Amino acid sequence: MSTTLHDLTAPEARDLLIQGEITSTELTHAALDRIQHVDGKINAFLTVTADLALRQAAAADRALLAGNGDSNATPELTGIPIGLKDLFCTDGVETTSGSKILKGFVPPYDATVVARLRAAGAVFVGKLNMDEFAMGSSTENSGYFPTRNPWDTSRVPGGSSGGSSASVASGECILSLGTDTGGSIRQPAALCGVAGLKPTYGRVSRYGVIAFASSLDQVGPFSIGVEGSAMILHAIAGQDPLDSTTAPVPVPHYRALLEGGINGLRIGVPKEYFVQGTEPDVEKCVNAAIETLGELGADIGDVSLPHTDYGLATYYIIAPAEVSSNLARYNGTRYGLAATHVPDTWAAMDETRRTGFGDEVKRRIMLGSYALSSGYYDAYYLKAQKVRTLIKQDFDRAFEHFDVLVAPTSPTTAFRVGEKANDPMAMYLSDVCTLPVNVAGLPGLSIPCGFDSKGLPIGLQLIGKAFDEETLLRVAYSFEQATDFHMTRPTL
Amino acid sequence: MALTPEDVDHVAALARLGITPAERQRFAEQLSGILEHFQALQALDTENIPPTAQVLELRNVMRPDVARPPMPRGQILVNAPRQEAGFFRVQAVLEE
Numbered sequence: 245m246s247t248t249l250h251d252l253t254a255p256e257a258r259d260l261l262i263q264g265e266i267t268s269t270e271l272t273h274a275a276l277d278r279i280q281h282v283d284g285k286i287n288a289f290l291t292v293t294a295d296l297a298l299r300q301a302a303a304a305d306r307a308l309l310a311g312n313g314d315s316n317a318t319p320e321l322t323g324i325p326i327g328l329k330d331l332f333c334t335d336g337v338e339t340t341s342g343s344k345i346l347k348g349f350v351p352p353y354d355a356t357v358v359a360r361l362r363a364a365g366a367v368f369v370g371k372l373n374m375d376e377f378a379m380g381s382s383t384e385n386s387g388y389f390p391t392r393n394p395w396d397t398s399r400v401p402g403g404s405s406g407g408s409s410a411s412v413a414s415g416e417c418i419l420s421l422g423t424d425t426g427g428s429i430r431q432p433a434a435l436c437g438v439a440g441l442k443p444t445y446g447r448v449s450r451y452g453v454i455a456f457a458s459s460l461d462q463v464g465p466f467s468i469g470v471e472g473s474a475m476i477l478h479a480i481a482g483q484d485p486l487d488s489t490t491a492p493v494p495v496p497h498y499r500a501l502l503e504g505g506i507n508g509l510r511i512g513v514p515k516e517y518f519v520q521g522t523e524p525d526v527e528k529c530v531n532a533a534i535e536t537l538g539e540l541g542a543d544i545g546d547v548s549l550p551h552t553d554y555g556l557a558t559y560y561i562i563a564p565a566e567v568s569s570n571l572a573r574y575n576g577t578r579y580g581l582a583a584t585h586v587p588d589t590w591a592a593m594d595e596t597r598r599t600g601f602g603d604e605v606k607r608r609i610m611l612g613s614y615a616l617s618s619g620y621y622d623a624y625y626l627k628a629q630k631v632r633t634l635i636k637q638d639f640d641r642a643f644e645h646f647d648v649l650v651a652p653t654s655p656t657t658a659f660r661v662g663e664k665a666n667d668p669m670a671m672y673l674s675d676v677c678t679l680p681v682n683v684a685g686l687p688g689l690s691i692p693c694g695f696d697s698k699g700l701p702i703g704l705q706l707i708g709k710a711f712d713e714e715t716l717l718r719v720a721y722s723f724e725q726a727t728d729f730h731m732t733r734p735t736l
Numbered sequence: 737m738a739l740t741p742e743d744v745d746h747v748a749a750l751a752r753l754g755i756t757p758a759e760r761q762r763f764a765e766q767l768s769g770i771l772e773h774f775q776a777l778q779a780l781d782t783e784n785i786p787p788t789a790q791v792l793e794l795r796n797v798m799r800p801d802v803a804r805p806p807m808p809r810g811q812i813l814v815n816a817p818r819q820e821a822g823f824f825r826v827q828a829v830l831e832e
Contacts, residue, residue, distance in 0.1 A: 352811040446792045459790045488797035489790070557774045568751060575752070577824055582817030589827040594754025606753055610744065610767060613751045627777050629787030634780070636788060668766055669773065685791030710791075 249274035250415035251733065254324055254472030255499075257418055261308055261323050262315045268308065268323025268367060271418075272301040275325040275369050279416045282736045287391045288401075288411040290330050291338055292370040297325065300367040307365060320475045320499070322365030327417040329408050330371040331378060332358050332463075333452040341454040342374040342404075344387040345574050345581045345600030355452025356487065357421060357463050357480045364479040369417050372407030376602045377571065378428055378456045380404050381674040384665050385604045392661070393436060394734040395700055399658040402432030402674075405466070409436035412466045414736055419476050420466045425456050426559050427654075427678025429464045430690035434653035434703020437692045439720065439730065440466045441473045442678075444710045445685035446491035448477075449484035457566035458489075460559075460682045469730050470691060470720040474498035477713060493711045501714045502721040507541030509719065512646035516552035517677050517705075522655040529694030529702045530652045533723065537650065540722050547646060549638040554631050555680035556672060561615050561628035562683070567605075568612030574600060607668060636684040643709050648719055652677050653690040653703030681707055689716040692729040701729075739768045 249271055252260070260266045276294050283289055304323030311317030328334060331341040333351035335358075340346040354362065361368075375385035383391040383406025391406040393399040394414040401410040405422030409432035412420050422429045424442035433440025441464045448463040455461065465476035475498075482495040513534060518527060538544045576582030576596035583595035601609070615624035642649060654674060664670040681688040686707055693704035704723075708716040724730050741760045744767065748755045755763065809822055818825040 349815055352807065352814050445790075446794070485799055488799075489792060489794065491792060491794060551780075554777060554780065557777050560770065561774060561777075572751075576817055577826055579815035580817075584817055587827070589829050590752070591754075592827060593752045597752055598754035598756075601753070603759075606748075606755065606759075607763065607766060607770075609751045609753060610747045610763065611770060613747045614739075614743075614767070614771075617747065617750065623778075624774060626787055627782060629789060630782035630785040631777055631780060632788040633785050634782070636791060669769055672770075 250278040252418060253468045254418050254475050257324055258320060262313060264308070264313065268301040268304040269298065271323060272297050272325050272367050272369070275417050279369065282414050283416060285392060285397050285736065286394055286410050286414050286416070287389050288372055288407040288414070288416060289327070289370045290340060290373050290388060290407070293337055293368055296337065297367050297369045304365050304367060319364040319479065321361065321479055324366060324419060325369045325417045326361060326366045327369055327372045327408060327411045327420040328358065329374050329405050329420070329422045331374065331423060331454040332421065333454070334358050334368070334371065337371060339371065339454070340387070341378070342376045342386045342388065343600065343602070343605070345596070347581065349579050351452070353452060356449035356484045358452065360480050372411055372420060374407055375404035376605050377454065378404040378423055378425055379604050379608055381427070381431055381671050382664065383407065384661065385602055387602055390661055393658045394736055395437065396658065396698070399660055399700070400435070402435035402658065404428040406432050408466050409433050409438055409440060412438050412468060413734060415733070419472050421463060421476070422466060423453060423461055423463050424682065425460045425563060426682050427675035429466070430653050430678050430688050430703065430705060431675055433466055433690040434701065435658040437701030437732070437734070438466050438468055439470045439473050440464065440690045441477060441713065441716070442681070442688045443477060443481065443713055444687045446489055447481050447687070447711060447713065449487040449490050451484055451486035455570040457563040458570060459566060460563060469724055470689070470717050471499060471502060474502060474717050491711070496714050498714055498717055502718055504718060505541060506537065506719050506722045509542045509648065510646045511537055511542045511544050512547035512642055512649045513544060514547050514549045514552065514642070514649055514651055516549050517651035519655055519676055521673070522652060523657065523696065525696035526652050526655060526657065526702050530704055533693035533704045534650055536723060536726055537719065540726060545646065547642045547649065549642060549680070551631065551634045551638050552680055555635055555683055556676055558628045558631045558635060558683055559679040560611065560672060561624050562632065564608040564612030565615050565625050566612065567608045568616060571605070571609055604668070632683050635680050639684045639686060647709070647715055649707040651705045651707070653705040657696045657698070657700035657702060677705060686710055687713045687716055689720055691720045691723065694729055739764050739771060
């Protein structure tokens with residue numbers, strides 16, 4: 245058992261809340277105190293919602309008291325402090341998507357995931373920093389300020405959900421929610437040494453989630469230990485009438501399915517994911533983790549995903565194409581920044597978007613506009629959609645022989661702030677192991693599997709069949725029972 | 737495939753980005769580097785491969801044709817940069 249409240253994992257906190265050993269108000273104060281104490285160094289939060297959190301905590305305490313020790317009387321997340329990436333529309337709370345163009349935007353409604361977390365009794369401690377519109381791999385592209393890695397504050401936390409990973413790693417909240425379009429949950433989870441789960445496309449509603457690339461975006465949790473991710477996924481997953489891309493697939497009780505082990509489970513190792521430039525410590529720890537999974541009874545075998553090399557180009561055509569369309573809405577009419585001082589309509593729109601968007605967002609809008617423009621559509625966009633089919637077929641074939649695939653999450657550990665900030669291609673390569681999973685719409689989970697010689701965490705990526713998050717969680721849980729990487733915390 | 741500063745101007749105009757002359761040179765270089773990487777795809781034979789726009793096998797998702805209460809107008813307008821008489825106010829797009 246951890247010694248301080250801000251170090252509790254979600255299942256530990258749940259047990260103590262049910263037993264009446266602690267109150268949600270105490271837990272929430274501990275989180276808010278921790279934010280006050282360490283966030284000056286980490287910069288994970290764009291907005292801290294202390295008043296809202298304490299009101300929700302008081303309500304949770306009343307529900308827990310009425311439940312009188314019965315764990316069936318309250319939803320699993322009752323009274324647990326949770327942070328939200330700042331692209332989830334939150335009724336009455338500023339939501340910026342990390343962009344200047346949405347500064348001051350206060351949504352008049354909740355995203356479905358936010359509404360479901362509210363209904364599950366969660367306590368919202370604040371909105372978390374991110375790369376602008378989730379475009380980036382370091383959280384340096386935030387329109388406000390960069391977030392720092394709690395293991396080494398001269399380094400990035402990964403991105404785009406860097407606020408979500410850093411806040412959980414530093415004990416500022418017990419759980420958080422992020423989004424993953426090309427690795428934006430798994431890569432920051434790896435770089436911050438926490439668990440991060442990207443569910444299957446269609447598993448979790450995107451309604452009210454500020455859109456980046458609509459055929460790739462997916463919402464998922466961060467936690468210390470995968471049990472917390474199982475708890476939160478159960479609360480947010482499932483079909484939503486407000487998002488017609490959510491699938492009518494039943495949601496299992498993930499937490500109840502963690503036990504049982506992995507004896508006989510077939511685990512494939514795709515050699516293409518050990519890309520050139522993979523750091524030796526990463527390769528060593530991932531291989532050691534694979535060995536551990538073998539010792540736990542899994543049948544380990546090699547598998548080839550031959551089109552992996554094309555994942556990056558495919559992604560960086562499809563995602564920007566969707567961006568150029570999705571971000572057309574920021575034109576100063578209905579919400580957000582508006583250059584109302586410029587008299588001409590078109591010039592005002594140019595000025596709004598010139599001053600409101602950062603460089604990476606502009607680059608992607610231009611890439612997408614170019615890939616979709618007359619004369620280039622077939623060569624770029626249509627070609628990428630066809631290669632998308634080939635990448636998906638690679639996975640389909642691999643899953644004929646294997647239940648789960650395992651690989652590094654990121655070829656490197658956390659890099660220094662500024663190191664890749666002016667080299668877009670170098671930044672894109674940071675996601676080379678995660679992008680194909682989004683292109684194919686599959687679930688992926690990153691868990692800590694060791695540390696490099698500098699003491700920085702390394703992530704192990706588990707990739708599953710569509711809608712088989714429960715097997716990913718079970719493999720991760722089995723690994724955690726045999727190791728203690730997930731319980732090693734940064735000193736702040 | 738190199739993108740010229742003029743190409744950048746064209747794409748920026750299509751996307752209403754209002755980039756500055758100083759930015760266009762930098763974007764031309766960066767975008768050219770990225771486009772060069774995309775050339776790798778041309779090596780693949782995709783003649784008989786159908787495109788994938790989305791990975792789900794869902795088709796024509798319908799909901800019952802039942803009216804639901806809409807969000808009140810005041811709430812929809814709450815973030816409007818400019819509004820008038822219950823509408824979003826915009827500048828004239830057609831000249832006299």
